[in-house]
Amino acid sequence: MVSTKGRYALRVMLDLAEHNSGAFIPLSEISRRQGISMKYLEIILKTLVRENLLEGRRGKGGGYRLTRPAGEYSVGEILDLTEGTMASVACLSDAAKECPREKECKTISMWKKYDAMVHDFFRNISIADLLEDKI
């Protein structure tokens, strides 16, 4: 299940895309519009800034803005960053140690297919698509 972090991150990106004038938008505005506490949003935006999906500017007149056109952000990359891992099962996550049953496992190929399908799905949707109700 996609957690609030991922869902909120998407909402923030959409909010910024919708109000994208080139100016910086303060977090207080996003928080007010989206009904999510500033403190919690800070945590999420920190990641997005660190990964260069957003630019943050301090001080009066500061805020956040997109670093690319909305069409160049995929939902997949946003979820991957904010959710940590989007692996469908533990055995496919990065942290997984090798499974001793892998040889006999009748399910692993299904999980792999599933994983690929999910990644594909989100990789092929952009923020602009969502904004324009194309999905």
Place this chain on the structure above:
Amino acid sequence: MVSTKGRYALRVMLDLAEHNSGAFIPLSEISRRQGISMKYLEIILKTLVRENLLEGRRGKGGGYRLTRPAGEYSVGEILDLTEGTMASVACLSDAAKECPREKECKTISMWKKYDAMVHDFFRNISIADLLEDKI
């Protein structure tokens, strides 16, 4: 992420399908073969029995067995039962109260599509498919 409950349930169903002679198979055997504690398996099998995916017989000579041919179990129904909900996001789960933002929400239709895709995927795979490495 699919939890151990769902994954273990699948493994149990596969185990039973693989050793399906019509006789009842005691949990101790399944536990030994799969390397999962009997106590934990009990919890999972209870659900499967209650929902008539398995038949359980007590007493000496008892155990568990399938109630249908392996080809008539979909992975989807097994996961749905054991995972509680397979909804991708909270707003689509059964327990969700109506979202006040649904009207303006730019993401809900994506989540719905995603949900449908996931359900479709698992609904179209049977235990027999897995057993015969058809996936």
Place this chain on the structure above:
DNA sequence: TAAATTCCTATTGACAAAATAGGTTTTTGT
């Protein structure tokens, strides 16, 4: 009647998600 087995209720332990708290630093407008 004893052994083997499922069935039942409760509890524990660990961990992660969700959110809050309290500050520090930077920038700008006046």
Place this chain on the structure above:
DNA sequence: ACAAAAACCTATTTTGTCAATAGGAATTTA
């Protein structure tokens, strides 16, 4: 210069769920 506005930073708390264990009760068969 300085006060206000804003992002940035570190830590803590709260809450909930997953994963697993524990101990016994009921049932069936040989």
